Amino acid sequence: MSGDHDPAVITAVLTAVETTINKGLSLAPVAQRELGDLAGTVIGIECTSPEVAITAIVESSGELHLTHYSERAMDTKVRGSLEDFIGLATAEDPAAALINGGLELVGNTAPLIAVQQIITTMDLDWEAPLVDTLGDVVGHQLAVMLRGLFRWGKASAGSFRRQLSEFILEEGRLTPPAAELDAFYEQIDQLGLRVDRLQSRLQKLVRRVGELKP
């Protein structure tokens, strides 16, 4: 009767996530309008570990509604582990993450990619709430400062990531280059397939030998 997880706990988590996303969207009018264009889109998300299923519904107001239980027909259904979903949520190229990742997909992928891109790339306008709270002059000055700070933070983070990756790869020689690693994985896959084929042939031969015996 009752599921493995307490619906109240899942509902609490979903409410917190939904409120955070919608709060962010309320500060990003362009993203909210773009999401509003996808109104009625229903995306099913089934996480295998931990085992939990949720549904994301795009509202005409440009907000996202997350539910633990839904009977609505889904446009897209995605299934995978929490790691796979985190990978998708943070991917710069969600289409590639969907194809190359461990996620199982049923239905139309376009709305899922569109929603992911709108939410991860939304440009928050901090000025409006700051001006409402602190007044025009102070609010604007603080918003300009915050914008500069975020820009600097984003650029610094990107630069740090690039430099760290260069150090690990080129200076420290701690990991092989991505292309070399991909080629290695490809060779392992090919080897695995050849072993499977060889095993099938051997089984076939053993069966034939067995049939030839009087």
Add this chain to the structure above:
Amino acid sequence: MSDNQQDSPENPDTTHFGYREVPREDKEKLVRGVFDSVASRYDLMNDLMSAGIHRLWKRFTLELSAVREGQTVLDIAGGTGDLAAKFSRLVGPTGHVILADINDSMLKVGRDRLMDKGASGNIQTVQCDAQALPFPDNSIDCITIAFGLRNVTDKDKALRSMERILKPGGRLLVLEFSKPTNTFLENAYDLYSFRILPLMGKLVANDEDSYRYLAESIRKHPNQETLLEMMEDAGFVNCDYHNMTGGIVAVHKGIKA
């Protein structure tokens, strides 16, 4: 303390009012007295008593309702109208929500709250008894009763009345306090209900007795399996339930055949 007794089997003329045995005809009046007393601070007390978790329980109930635009929803014992306001948005301008309560004071508070929230146009308020619902047969798509069934004198009669007015395929959702599934939680819950809750009632609403009644009435309410059987006996099919917060609350769902 949890005994989940039904109306006194040894004396059909009496029923329980908390832990007291009272004549059946008096229970309605006594329950009305409790809710008249707490109506103005009902939402505040709910938030305090459940630490706001009642909103999560109601949100999940709303999800289970799967209500769509254009449908008719009846929220029995709807009190201050929090569920009705959300249903009003879900059914849209072509749908219809009926907020029903036996208690005039609660209904007035609910009507005012709904107006303050701007929820109007598709909401109607009706003062009625859950045991004799004044609606035509097969006329409602979904019925909800949240934290109200335990106050009804004859629960079987109320469930039959709900089954009568639901459309075939329509669903009933009963959100109600139930029996915790864990002994440790049950003991902690008993301590909270009989020591802390009446004290909070005294401090916030200046009404210790009403909140003691609430705690007692929860213990007298049927447990998960008993309520499930009662729903099946009333004619509902595909009945099931979901425990929430360790079984402190359960939401039962039944479909009219």
